[in-house]
Amino acid sequence: MGAGPILALLASVLSAGAEAEEKAKADVVLRNGKIYTADPARSVRQALAFTGNTIVAVGSDTDVAPLIGPKTKVVDLVGKLVLPGLIDTHIHPIIGALNGAKCGLAGVKATIDTLKPVIQDCLAKDQGSADEWFEAAQLDNYGFSATAKDLDTIEATRPVALWGNDGHTVWVNSRGLALLGVTAETPDIPGGKIARDAKGTPTGYFADRASIFVDEKIPSPPLEEKVALTAAELKRMSAYGITSLMDAFVTPAEEAVWRKLYDTGRLPMRVRTAIYVADPSDDSDDAVARLLAASKQGDVDTEILRAGAVKVFADGVMEYPAQTAALLKPYLDANGKPTKHEGELYFDPERFARLVQKLDAAGLTVHVHAIGDRAVRASLDAFASARAANGDKDNRHQIAHLQLVDPADFPRFKELGVIADFQLEWAKREPATEGPLEPYLGPERYRYVYPAGSLHKAGATIIGGSDWDVSSYNPFRAFQTGVTRSGGNGQKPLNIDERIPLETAIDAYTINAAYAMKQNKTTGSLEAGKRADLVVLDRDLLTIDPETIDQTTVLATYLDGRLVHSASPGNAKDDDEDEDAGKWWDEREARMREWLHRN
Numbered sequence: 001m002g003a004g005p006i007l008a009l010l011a012s013v014l015s016a017g018a019e020a021e022e023k024a025k026a027d028v029v030l031r032n033g034k035i036y037t038a039d040p041a042r043s044v045r046q047a048l049a050f051t052g053n054t055i056v057a058v059g060s061d062t063d064v065a066p067l068i069g070p071k072t073k074v075v076d077l078v079g080k081l082v083l084p085g086l087i088d089t090h091i092h093p094i095i096g097a098l099n100g101a102k103c104g105l106a107g108v109k110a111t112i113d114t115l116k117p118v119i120q121d122c123l124a125k126d127q128g129s130a131d132e133w134f135e136a137a138q139l140d141n142y143g144f145s146a147t148a149k150d151l152d153t154i155e156a157t158r159p160v161a162l163w164g165n166d167g168h169t170v171w172v173n174s175r176g177l178a179l180l181g182v183t184a185e186t187p188d189i190p191g192g193k194i195a196r197d198a199k200g201t202p203t204g205y206f207a208d209r210a211s212i213f214v215d216e217k218i219p220s221p222p223l224e225e226k227v228a229l230t231a232a233e234l235k236r237m238s239a240y241g242i243t244s245l246m247d248a249f250v251t252p253a254e255e256a257v258w259r260k261l262y263d264t265g266r267l268p269m270r271v272r273t274a275i276y277v278a279d280p281s282d283d284s285d286d287a288v289a290r291l292l293a294a295s296k297q298g299d300v301d302t303e304i305l306r307a308g309a310v311k312v313f314a315d316g317v318m319e320y321p322a323q324t325a326a327l328l329k330p331y332l333d334a335n336g337k338p339t340k341h342e343g344e345l346y347f348d349p350e351r352f353a354r355l356v357q358k359l360d361a362a363g364l365t366v367h368v369h370a371i372g373d374r375a376v377r378a379s380l381d382a383f384a385s386a387r388a389a390n391g392d393k394d395n396r397h398q399i400a401h402l403q404l405v406d407p408a409d410f411p412r413f414k415e416l417g418v419i420a421d422f423q424l425e426w427a428k429r430e431p432a433t434e435g436p437l438e439p440y441l442g443p444e445r446y447r448y449v450y451p452a453g454s455l456h457k458a459g460a461t462i463i464g465g466s467d468w469d470v471s472s473y474n475p476f477r478a479f480q481t482g483v484t485r486s487g488g489n490g491q492k493p494l495n496i497d498e499r500i501p502l503e504t505a506i507d508a509y510t511i512n513a514a515y516a517m518k519q520n521k522t523t524g525s526l527e528a529g530k531r532a533d534l535v536v537l538d539r540d541l542l543t544i545d546p547e548t549i550d551q552t553t554v555l556a557t558y559l560d561g562r563l564v565h566s567a568s569p570g571n572a573k574d575d576d577e578d579e580d581a582g583k584w585w586d587e588r589e590a591r592m593r594e595w596l597h598r599n
């Protein structure tokens, strides 16, 4: 053998060695920070490295130093806090995005006189024919009551629909009633409420499933418009550090939007869809087969767009005047005297229990909207029957909202492995939790409104969801309210004993949420082998005054190793950012922009 081949062989061995060396280097190293890992020990580390979409090391700066090669992007965190990517387990991105394009009534006092100029202003900018629906959204519906004739004084020619901000109520004018074809002869809708006068004539107010009926009758915008509106909203969610979410109400219309976003590469987060069960009393094999087929169709990608969950309404809402939430004991009247009204369950409990047994056996996660203590109990009973019939199938069933839970039911969450999905942002004193609620429940029950602390103490797994656009999707507001039970500014807290520790609130949006979404093997904590879903924050949540948590700015959001948000100058959001954070960004702007382009 001559020298030539030997040299060639040597050269190839050398280059293979260099390649292996190169491979051992990380793509990105974040160092000199405070990495809250949410690992089982809840360890806090200094540095983290990832390659592609996978975390390869978490440890000290010294630990990750050998992973830095010539091509590695190194970010000096200058002490900033890093959390796992945040997970919103109950949100309505598409419905919310569409509502955002409607005439906005947020913050407008809900009386006909004050609504009139606002709505007429919108109408002037959005003219249409007598057959073209006009919709307004975010009506502060608590305590609001009006008839179609009242709405006619605002607009009589065009059909008008005013959507309440609880997402369960809608008011229409007379032209709207005519277009809907709803008359005294129209039968009631199970699980819904069509308000009627003494003669049975609909008065223009619809709640719960009757409001879904109205929604389905109003033509929706073209698919591409829905996709564009949702994509813009998802970008804003990335700016709040959200890297995964569960859409808690998915019909074929929402499914089409998610699919299009996925197909066109416009999903900056992991999405799980919960398929809406229109009739939770239908426990037939056919109904189960349809849900399974819809779930299978919604499982587009094992990580980015998945289904596997269904959404059921057990009851409605608790606030006066709707009072469609199901209570164990009747509502009181405005003066605290008992009434005969206790709300109603939106399913037959025995049939629903059989449906849950079947869905559980088929491997689906059941996510129940339950507001009143009777709805919560009936849901727990159904999960208990599934447990008895099937054993523990590890489907991580969930009850969302939990406005009122009977203390006797607190321990059952842990016993049955049922996850408590709280909207932590709701647990404060505000118009919705006082006037239309407090007198109608009385002090004994009011003390347990949104019992996050009690359920936490009883060992329940707590997760968080915003239910946007019912309330803001800013997770830091949820953290602050969950910890303080107050809206800030020295406001009196709501049931202070029901506060939860900050770590529990963070868990609710990270590792526990990932568990609920059945994606905790890949996300929810920052550990080697998991996906690089993480956020860099401008302040240290763990040490600051809890009353300032909601002012947190997300400096960077990574999804699957990609930078999907960076707080760069030129974003409107930066204008009120503190100087430190601005400086922090300035130093690294160029580098981050480079990644963004590369990715």
Ligand SMILES: [Zn+2]
Pocket: 090, 091, 092, 248, 467
């Ligand atoms: Zn919801």
